[in-house]
Amino acid sequence: MHGGLWLVHKTTGELKERSRAFARRGLLATAALGVVVCLASWRVQPQLQQQLAARPAAHLLTLLAAAGLVGAWRFSRRGSPESWDAWAFLSSCLFLTSLLGVTAFGLHPFVLPSNGEPALGLTVHNAAAPAEALATALYWWVPGVGLAAGYTAFVYRRFRGRIDVNTAANHV
Numbered sequence: 001m002h003g004g005l006w007l008v009h010k011t012t013g014e015l016k017e018r019s020r021a022f023a024r025r026g027l028l029a030t031a032a033l034g035v036v037v038c039l040a041s042w043r044v045q046p047q048l049q050q051q052l053a054a055r056p057a058a059h060l061l062t063l064l065a066a067a068g069l070v071g072a073w074r075f076s077r078r079g080s081p082e083s084w085d086a087w088a089f090l091s092s093c094l095f096l097t098s099l100l101g102v103t104a105f106g107l108h109p110f111v112l113p114s115n116g117e118p119a120l121g122l123t124v125h126n127a128a129a130p131a132e133a134l135a136t137a138l139y140w141w142v143p144g145v146g147l148a149a150g151y152t153a154f155v156y157r158r159f160r161g162r163i164d165v166n167t168a169a170n171h172v
Contacts, residue, residue, distance in 0.1 A: 001026030002092045005076060009085040015165045020076055023088075027073050030095075034069075045113060048106040058105035061098045068095030 004023030008016055042049055052058045071091030075084040107113060112122040128134070 001030050001072070002089075002096060005072060005085075005089040005092045008076065009089045010163055012162050012164045013166065017078070020078060023076055024073070027069065027076070031069055044115065047113065047118060051106045051108065052102070055105045058102055061101040061105065065095050065098035065102060068092065068098055071095075 001023050004019045004026055007019035008023060011019065052062075068091045072088050072095060075088035075091055077084075109123045109125060110118075110121045111124055111127050114121040129137070
C-alpha cells in the first residue's frame with residue numbers, strides 16, 4: 001500500500017496506474033487485516049485494552065490512523081487530480097505513524113510483554129543500558145542522525161519530481 005502510493009506519486013503513465021490499482025488493493029487488505037490483528041492482539045494481550053483506556057491520547061491516534069487510511073483511499077481514486085497523489089501518500093504516512101504511536105501507547109512501559117504474568121515482561125526500565133552507556137550512545141546518535149538527514153535531503157532533492165518511465169528507459 002505505502003510503497004504503491006509512493007510510486008503513484010513519483011511515476012507517470014502505465015506504471016502509475018498499475019501502482020494505483022496495487023495500492024488500492026493493498027488499502028483494502030490493510031483495512032481488513034487491521035481489524036483482524038486488533039482483535040487478535042486484544043485476545044492475546046489483554047493489557048493492551050487497559051493501557052489504551054488509561055491514555056486518552058491513544059484514542060486520538062486511533063482516529064488519526066483511521067483518517068489516514070480513509071484519506072489514502074479517497075485521494076488515490078483513479079482519475080483524481082495529480083495533486084492528490086501526494087496527499088494519498090501523506091495520508092498513508094499519517095496512518096503508519098499513528099498506528100506506531102497507538103502501539104507504543106498500548107505497550108508502554110513494556111518492550112516485550114509477558115502473556116502469563118505481566119511482572120515477567122521486559123520493560124523500558126529493566127532493559128535500559130547504564131546511564132554512561134546511554135550518554136555515549138547519544139554523542140554518536142546526534143551526528144549519525146544529522147548525516148542520515150543530510151543524505152536523505154540530498155537524495156530527495158536530487159530525485160525530486162515525477163519520473164517518466166518512457167524517458168527514463170532511454171537513459172539506461
